Amino acid sequence: MTKPVRLRDFIEDKDGWIYAVSTYDNADKIGCVLRYVPDADGERLHASGTRYKKYDFEDAYAFIAKHKPQYADLLQRIPYGDVKRVWKPDEELPQIARRHPRVQKLVDLFGLPNGTVGCTGSLLCGLENEASDIDMVVYGQHWFTAQALVRQGILDGKVEGLSEDMWKKVYEKRKPEIPYDQFVLHEKRKWNRGQIEGTYFDILFTRSYDELNRVHLGKGTVIGKQTIEAKVTDASLSFDNPAIYEVEHESVNRVLSFTHTYSGQALAGETIEACGVLEQHGNERWLVVGTTREARGEYIISKTLLGQ
Template sequence: MIRTRIRDFIVTDEDWIFAVADYTHPSGVRSILRYVPDADGERVRDGMRYRKLDFDDSYRFMRRERPEWLEDVHIVPFDKVRDVLNPVERVTELTERDPRVAEIVEVLKSGGISLDKMGITGSHLPGLNNESSDIDFIVYGRSWFRAREIIAMAKKAGGVIHELSDEMWHRIYSKRAPAIPFEEFLSHEIRKGNRGMVRETYFDLLYTRDWDEITPIERGIDLGRREIEAVVTNADYAFDSPAIYEVEDDEIKYVLSYTHTYAGQALPGERIEARGMLEELNGIRRLVVGTSREPKDEWIRSLTLLEEEKR
């Protein structure tokens, strides 16, 4: 059995590179194909050219090349995995090579976050980043919440870490293409505090569970589209993937988001509006938002936050 968790990457015998998409892997590594060798590719790793696949392209590729690996995500057989790329090991390497990563690491270390709680994912993990690549910075477990506070203080201090420009917010909005207006998106995002700039490079502060926090999150049976209003009663894993909101509702116990756009979207005690796919698992009903990477006509909005913004 391969020990891996979300935000790790794996490399197969064919040199295909997948992003791990789950914490548990009962029948193979649950993942999404991100890079494939291509003689005309613009990115290079170990002398080999690669092409980056977006979400839809990766599914088309898998339907053509490995349809037997295709379920709700891509299931890579354990015996086809050649390497597991570890974000914790990679952040140590990049600290010595990339001054931007070193600056984030130093700020977090000065605030008490140990290096073994940090990681790098995204294109930097397999070394396929280019000049325009963002930095996907991980902090593991409960240390993430302290890291967010440290980043907020660093922004106020006016050093190399600072807030996003309006132009960058518009860029992120266009990339994520959420089903809510820009002003609503911005109100939610600014409150989250999980994005920043290090010099001129955008970075995300991503949450991943510690090993001892991991429990299986299985998919249920789809029952159809649903829109609800409910009060959030617990948001301990609101920044996880999936983001988990326990809610007070006569029928639905949880709202889950599989898209990063709606992670950290609401706080306990807030009333939300959510639209997605209703599913049932072991007699428990959940509303799932993010049935595609850029979900159309699915969302989570904190009605409480938006009402406060109007005052």
């Protein structure tokens, strides 16, 4: 039986365009974002000799709207009949590690069972360059084991933490709505990123196959912008995409973050302040953070962490 397409897989369409799968909701069409297109002047070179141009988020949407409007949606939606190839991070990991010694070192650090860890991003489709980061993927509850190993690895000196300059680069890239010192305070306890021999890496959470249907997230009815203070009751999917926080609040049941900045932002039992767009989902109300790419005016902070 063919394994379902899931978040952080990559796919190639019949024209050789390469996309990053960006959702678990892939029943009818695959939800993804365009990343690479064959281009004789492209800056990325595949081992096959084909050159590719890399597309950032906004450019990808514009390019799809112009050239393949039939795929345009909140995410690009590719019919299964148009898919030529699927890359799965866990299945491709052995060959990625063979050509990339730093990936092998991370695999050795984690020591996780086969099929529970993978590598996504440019390395997955063979389009990395010297400056490419390493995007490791860890599936299901094994992610928390990897998180603990990154923490211990940094403390033991097996991998490096981020330098002050690197934190500033991450902050500038993310452009969050919270001050730099608060951003770093939240980030440093996530233990989901580091450097290995000078190369930046992160560990990304993806649900295991048996958890794919654990939560269904449809589009709700927008009520309006709201800021709430609430107690987190369950943060077990707080590193997922979207990050999910079950909360105790008089009217809001759940806080979601569609921006990676606010994943893992709070632990169960902590009090958060969150600003986002309130949506009605059946009998529940969810506060959604990251309703735009840069989440302008939207945020999550742990008031407990900040001592507020």
